[in-house]
Amino acid sequence: METLKNALDFSDFPRLDLTLAASVAVFLLVFPFFSHSSFAMSTLIQFLIFSLYGMGWNTIGGYGGQVDLGKAQYLGIGAYTTSVMLLRWDTPFWISMPIGILFSVTWSFIIGYPLFKLKGHYFAIATIATSLVLKDLFEVWELVGGSRGIEILAGKYQTPDFVHLIFKGDDYYYYVILIFFFIGILFMNAFRKSRLGFQLRSIKDNEDIARSLGINVHWAKIKTYAVATAFVSAVGSFHACYVKNIEPEDTMSLDISILIALMAMLGGAGSLWGPIIGAAVLVPLKSYLKEWLGAQAGMVGIDLIIYGAIIMIISAAEPRGIWGMVEKARRRKRN
């Protein structure tokens, strides 16, 4: 009950933030009813997907200060669990998704225990290594299609299929991931005010002091890592049904792990809105720059240069990301 109250309570945010957030929520809810391109729709779906990945990353990376660069492995576990269970046993999405989360969380506990003995750069490197090792294992595991992966043929299903989450158009997928997105925000709002949330911030500030206060630092990190994992795994299951083609090189690559961390960090790690802002900036930026300056405009590569330059400028201007800029501006105004 207390958790639910915390989840719904946004009263510690300024009214401006809440007004903006409410406007965005309304916009997202009504967007499909207005005339839109399929490109805008798929960009918004990507934004929601990466916001959720970012929220997951933000628990351990933002609030906990542990730079995790191996999130793609959990995306893969979620996606593969749903795909394999769907193709082999025709399992509904709503059953395979929690099972995927269970597998992911179990794996996170197994590797989390030794991983959190490490600190700083060593931890980041170890997360990359575990993710790549798992990817390599999936590439030679015949049950999951090896390196060729798994393809879900939508033609076999009577669409719209809400049980298996197989749809023809993007509108249904949009609303499903939008519901995930709202649940994610509520969860993160409760998390940041939870006991674990406070413990993590204390650990981030100073591990030794946190330990002296009686916090089981190792266990707190492992638990948070499992929470982060559950987020990414659930969206990974959705990703499998949305893309309908899962292969290790595409789903579990280091690029995905870095992109997840980059969006959360650029938006503002350790804040509720940071990962959402990061995804809202980077996903459309990449898509639309590519569309306007890419192949058809004959300026292939320019879009990537501009995209990279913008990331560098934001990082150089404020290491705490866009949300850090907002807070800085507010402090300046107050003073």
Added chain:
Amino acid sequence: MKKRFAVVLPLLIVWTLVMGTQVIFAAEAVKIGVIYPLTGGAAAEGRELRAGAELAAEIANKSIPEIKMDMARRVGVASLGGAKIELIFKDHEGNPTLGADLAKKLIQDDKVIGIMGCYHSAVTKTVSAVCEEMGVPMINDSSTSPALTTRGFKWFWRTTPHDITFTRDLFDFLKGITEGKAMGIPAVPKAQIKTLAAACEKTEWGSQVSETIAVLSKENGFDLKKSLLYAAKSPDLSSEVRSLKSAKPDIMLFASYASDAILMMKTLKAEKAHPKMIWGQDAGFEAPEFRSTLGDDVVGILTRTVFAPQIGQIKDVSGQVNFLYKKNMGRDLSGASARAFTGVQTWVEVLEKAGSTAPAAIQKAANTITIPGEQLIVPWKGIRFAASGGDQGQNELGSGMIGQYQKNKEGEIVLEIVYPFDVATAKLIYPLKGF
């Protein structure tokens, strides 16, 4: 005032009639979405593919009667009132998810009547699934994973031969060498070329090639000592090369994109590997950068291909199109650009036969079309798609070749045809001199 009106009104009527007639008679351009890797590890091949496709569209849209090709004699698609072909290019970066998104955009936003691409078999897999779901025709020009045409898709056709054909060519070639059929060398005892080692990039395409090599080497009595998959994006391939070298194979076989093919050869040189033959499954081994970056080190390396400029000597149409390409790009057509050209040509001929841009009409035309070999720049018997069966949508009349990089009299490195033996343009260099 009345006078001025009397002058303006007839002018206005004439102008309206002229413009109106233009609107009525100027056929709308036919838009085809083309999805290629224009950035990333396969950008070099992407540029080749794009240039080939653009040249085909250029030839289709204006009359060049000197070229012995029906498409060149017409202006646009005659059965659609001379409608011009408009290609809308998108860059998939080698990313299957992005490819699927781009296909949706092309179909729903840009209103293309069909799709072509995507080179990477993994991307073609997701893009063709989108097309199948939406009932939009896709003609694949350049992806060779055999699995793509075993899914029973009704909206997918492939012009290029696939890797089973190409790999079978390799083993026929090796068998021919042992029988003394190769130009310029006596029969090589099989014991000298019996052991093989393969390294293939590990997406849909490379994995399929790897599996095919394993099956066919067993069928043909060769000993595959080592077969490994590697990441095309890998910045270092030394452990893979050491692993291959430790197997001491007579022949090394590769399926690589451009950047990894170059890195693989450089690492082989650094590790002083010395196989008797190196064969590449096209792709990176045929990219212009492969030749320009490695220079003399490529001499003696074999690659499967569907085009070599020497074909122009025996086929006028190939020489004519290659001349135009060289004029535009400053280099000869490659296997990639020739296949992209053929892909657009197939689209034009299918539309010509369909006489409509309705998906059902295009589907019917694609399932029944036969494009004779003399119309094509590639040395195939023609294009005819299997309308049913286990390889539905696959061109049944395609064939492959094997080329070898050699130096010509001017000291330039060229790709000479060494297989099929009856159309070989140069003596085979065997064994490989080494790096």
